[in-house]
Structure formats: C-alpha cells, structure tokens
Amino acid sequence: MSYVNLKTCAALVLVLLMAANVVNAKGDDFNSVVKMIEQFYGVKHVGIPFLAKAGMGVARTAARIKGGEAKRLAETGSIKLAVFENQDFNGEFTKFRSTLNNALNQTWSPLVQTLSATDGEQVYIYLREAGDKFNVLVITIAQRDATVVQVNLSPKNLALLMKDPEGAGKAITEEATILDQE
Amino acid sequence: MKTLCQTKLATSLLALLLVAASAVVTRAQDSRLQLSSLDHLAAKASQSVDVNIDEKLIRIALKVFSDQDPEEREVKKVVAGIKGIYVKSFEFENEGQYTAADMETIRAQLRGPGWTRLVNVMSKKEGNLEVYLLMNGETVGGLAVVSSDIRELVVVNIVGPVDLDKLAKLEGQFGIPELDIEPAKPKTKNDEK
Secondary structure, eight states: OHHHHHHHHHHHHHHHHHHHHHHHHHHSHHHHHHHHHHHHHTOOOOSOOOOOOSSOOOHHHHTTSTTOOOSOSBOTTOOEEEEEOSOOOOSOHHHHHHHHHHHHTTTOEEEEEEEETTTTEEEEEEEEEETTEEEEEEEEEOSSOEEEEEEEEOHHHHHHHHHSHHHHHHHHHHHHHHHHHO | OHHHHHHHHHHHHHHHHHHHHHHHHHHHTTTOOOOGGGGGGGGTOSEEEEEEEOHHHHHHHHHHSOSSSHHHHHHHHHHTTOOEEEEEEEEOSSTTOSOHHHHHHHHHHHTSTTEEEESSOEESSSSEEEEEEEEETTEEEEEEEEEEETTEEEEEEEESSOOHHHHHHHTTSTTOOOOOEEOOOOOBOTTOO
16 A cells, blocks of 8 residues: 555656656746857847737748748747847857757757858757647857747748758748847 | 565566667667767868758658648658658868768768668769668668768768658758759669778
8 A cells, every 4th residue: 555655656746847847848948048148158138038029021031931932930929039249159169059959959859050160150940849839949149149039830831941941040030130120 | 575576576667668668769760870970070160060850850841741732742752751861061161171080980880780882873063972771671771871072071861761762852951952963773782881
C-alpha cells in the first residue's frame, strides 16, 4: 500500500515538474533570448515587445519571397519585437550560436542559421508548433544593430518560410520593423 | 521485501526500455552524418549556412504544403518518407581555409558500412563533387553530397529514402543550395572512396 502511495506521489511530482518546465520554456523564450543577447554582448534593447497593429499592408516585403503571394506574413497581433540600435555586437559568434542553440533546443527547432564573418551578420530562424499555430523566431544580429522577432504564421506562410527560409526570415524581420514604425 | 522486488523489477524494466529506445534511435539515424566537426569553419568563412530540417520539421512541411499548389504538391511527394535534411555550406574569401583533415572527418563516416560512392555524377559547377548513397539492402537509406572548391565547401545529408532525382527537385528548397547535379543512372563502384 505504501509502495503504491509512494509511486503515485512520485508520478504526481514528475508530472508537475514536467508541466512547470514546459510552461517555463514555452512561455517566455522571446524575453529569454533578448536577455541572453543583452548579457552576451553587454547591450540593451530599445524596443519593448508589443502586439503589432492590425490591418497594415506590407506587400513589398512579401514580394521578395520566392513564390510569395501573401500580403503579409505574420498573423495579426502576433508580432513581438525587440530592437538593438547602434551598439557593438563584436564577439565570438560561434560561441553565441552554441549558447543560443543550447538555450532553445528543448522547445524550438533550428531551421536555418547563417553567419557572415565578412560583414559580421548572424541570422537564426527557429520554429515550433504551438497548437494549431506555428511560432517563428528570427534573430538577426549585425555589427551595430540587432532584432529579435517572434511571430505566428499561418500554414500557408509557413510553407513559404520552409521553401525559402532566408528570404522569408528577412521578410518577417522587415515586416515587424516596418509595422513598428507605422 | 516485496517492495524491494517491485523496485528492482521496475528499474530493470526501465533500463530495458531505455536500451530498446536508444537502439531504435540509432537504427533510424544510421545515415545521419555528424557534421559538427565543421562548425569551427564558420569563423573563417565569409558566409556559412547551416540548415537543420529534422523529422519534426519534415512532418510540419507535409502538413503545411498544399496539395492544390503544383510545386508544393511535388515537394510533398519528394519529402514524404524522408527523416531529415541537413546542410552545411561555407564560402571563403581566401584559399586554404579548410583542410584535408576537415574533409576527412566527413569522408571517414562515408567509408562506413553501407555507404557507396556514385562515380558517374556530374555537376555544372566547378570543383569536386562526391555523391554517396547509403544502401540498406535494396533500399536507399540516405544520401550525402560533398561539393568542394578552393573557396567553397558544401555538405548535404539527407536521411531516408532519396535518390538523385529527388535531390535535384529539392535543390533551392528548404535552404538546400543549387548544386547543379545532373542525375545519372547509378553505376556504383564500392572501391572508389
């Protein structure tokens, strides 16, 4: 009897721990990534994650995506954006990549990562399923600026992203920053 | 005493389960190459691209690609059954940025059991092109392409049933670079490694 009770308690604790872990990991990865960039590079972001306004067309960004027909990529109100301006992002980017991947690999799949030693640009695109939606996280770091964007994509726009990850990643970042300025 | 026996039984079952699970994973990832030995080249490359499309992302692709769109329908057909697509590509401004030892970390894996180099594969691009198939009996279990030039190194690894025709259809999709491979009938030669 005591064995059964102990087993039940252990199972309950395990389930609670797992649930807490999932909520923690899924809930706030965007903020964690922003904080990680701040700590790694000793920088501060200037934008606060926000919900983008609805109904603003950004066809010019979508036009750059191969096979792109959508007027906009991100689902209305799903954009979270953090911007870092005019700060130094010099450092070991292979070390940064490995830190980032370790932090996100539990809940996100790294789709494409590009690094350019010549111009110091790094682009990371991660993807995860969130119920019937798809979350995409795009991190772009240049020598003096950086952006972190998280959006929800429809299945149709996710297909565009998967066909042309680099093009769609750039378009998502442009779309988020344009919406921020409007 | 009964509790101790139950605990031992539970532990043994758990251990057995873990061993069985790891065996399944090992079997499923036979044709997955370990490419992380090339990661250090990113620091020297003017441009490096790392594509990781695992089984989960393939499943998502199959879900979101439309049957109504002819191009997406074709890609769906090609990736159905594939368990992963992995690409590492590096472009360098100067010569000699990657070494024979870097290449060897990949080629050593491709000398493993089941891998066969296709010898009659051509590319319109300059440089060396090596294409390998992993055969599991009569079926293809995976494919690897190593394309190297003095200023460029590309490794493509597709896990699962795939052939050159399928690879050609995937070029330019999912971040796979244009390799300009001309599919040919697979005359194989085991010793050519």
